[in-house]
Amino acid sequence: MQEPARDELPGVMVVDADVLVRHVLAEYLRTCGYRVIEAASSDEAQNFLEHGEVDVDVVLVDAQAPGRVGGFGFARWVREKRPGIDVVLAGAPEHAAEQAADLCEEGPHLARPYDPQSVVDRIKRLRAARTRVDEL
DSSP: OOOOOOHHHHHEEOSSSSSHHHHHHHHHHTTTEEEEEEEHHHHHHHHHHHOOOOOOOOEEETOOSSSHHHHHHHHHHHHHHOSSSSEEEEEEOOGGHHHHHTTTTTSSOOOOOOOHHHHHHHHHHHHHHHHHHOOO
């Protein structure tokens, strides 16, 4: 499979209250050619998706993200209201894996600590799977 051109890479929203984690991951994704939007809470992320002029294909959300609905609730909202956006739930505790399974593609969650390349690998698998489904 041929790698997509840098301008064809998906837009990614990183939702994490930890500013260091969020910025490091966002910068890594940008150096890989992704368009990245950062949000510190589920409220901020939901506002971007409801009212902003944003082009988001994948949301990476921390399971413990602050906000009215939190990380799990935001992942659920994205799955229900924006089905064209893939969801990766990061940092879900092991006991929450069953709850996360219906919210995320490619497995229930991305365990912490994770390295930025594992996020890129997950995004590539998600987008490849979506492309195959769209071609059917």
